[in-house]
Amino acid sequence: MQIRVLGCSGGIGAGRSTTSFLLDRDVLIDAGTGVGALDTSALLVLDHVFLTHSHLDHVAALPFLLDTFGAGRRAPLQVHAQEATVAALKAHVFNDKIWPDFTRIPSPETPLLALRTLNPGEEVTLAGRSIRAIPVNHAVPAVGYLIRGPGGSLAFSGDTTVTDEFWRVLNDCADLKHLIVETSYTDAEAELARIARHMCPRMLVGELQKLRRRAQIHITHLMPGREDTIMREIAGHIPHDTPRRLMPGEIFEL
Numbered sequence: 001m002q003i004r005v006l007g008c009s010g011g012i013g014a015g016r017s018t019t020s021f022l023l024d025r026d027v028l029i030d031a032g033t034g035v036g037a038l039d040t041s042a043l044l045v046l047d048h049v050f051l052t053h054s055h056l057d058h059v060a061a062l063p064f065l066l067d068t069f070g071a072g073r074r075a076p077l078q079v080h081a082q083e084a085t086v087a088a089l090k091a092h093v094f095n096d097k098i099w100p101d102f103t104r105i106p107s108p109e110t111p112l113l114a115l116r117t118l119n120p121g122e123e124v125t126l127a128g129r130s131i132r133a134i135p136v137n138h139a140v141p142a143v144g145y146l147i148r149g150p151g152g153s154l155a156f157s158g159d160t161t162v163t164d165e166f167w168r169v170l171n172d173c174a175d176l177k178h179l180i181v182e183t184s185y186t187d188a189e190a191e192l193a194r195i196a197r198h199m200c201p202r203m204l205v206g207e208l209q210k211l212r213r214r215a216q217i218h219i220t221h222l223m224p225g226r227e228d229t230i231m232r233e234i235a236g237h238i239p240h241d242t243p244r245r246l247m248p249g250e251i252f253e254l
């Protein structure tokens with residue numbers, strides 16, 4: 001199993017794009033602007049998208065992806081998300097105002113988009129890869145994912161602030177190899193992080209104390225322009241085994 005980082009910034013600009021990971025050739029975890037790194041032939045073989053939540057930086061490429069598919073596809077793109085996220089996509093994106101309702105195009109019987117409910121705590125297995133949704137604590141209903149391949153597991157927090165269930169699930173994961181965890185804001189922006197339900201370096205330290213497994217830790221979703229400050233603050237709080245910054249184009253083999 002291979003996981004490739006397509007986008008891992010909290011925003012856009014100068015080489016930055018928003019959250020998306022490619023699992024092997026056929027599965028996306030989130031569909032932020034990072035999806036634009038894939039060429040057309042890579043877009044056409046995507047079969048599944050697992051969304052962490054409904055925020056635009058995690059779903060922005062989904063409408064364009066469906067346009068790329070055109071009428072040449074036989075099977076719909078399966079988008080997996082919890083009920084609240086599916087409802088938000090139906091009401092606010094695929095509503096025939098912001099974008100066409102692709103669950104009825106080209107016909108309701110053979111649509112290009114199928115929205116599937118995946119409740120927090122549930123798991124989907126696709127050809128030996130298992131993807132489990134874990135509830136986290138964000139401004140809208142959100143999950144992280146625990147992705148298990150033959151060579152170990154990778155956990156992704158999605159967008160979250162201080163939370164407990166995510167760390168409990170990770171502590172039960174015996175083959176955890178990698179943890180991708182968000183830190184969006186600087187310590188000076190702690191109040192903003194609290195209100196927006198994200199994390200700052202000081203919050204990250206408290207959260208990592210809940211993790212009783214050794215895993216390589218990668219920081220994601222840094223807001224544009226604050227990256228160096230955030231990573232410097234993390235290094236100040238965690239001088240040994242300092243988490244590293246996740247970069248676009250990186251590949252994890254599991």
Ligand SMILES: [Zn+2]
Pocket residue numbers: 053055138159
């Ligand atoms: Zn968010």
Ligand SMILES: [Zn+2]
Pocket residue numbers: 010019055057058159221
């Ligand atoms: Zn986000």
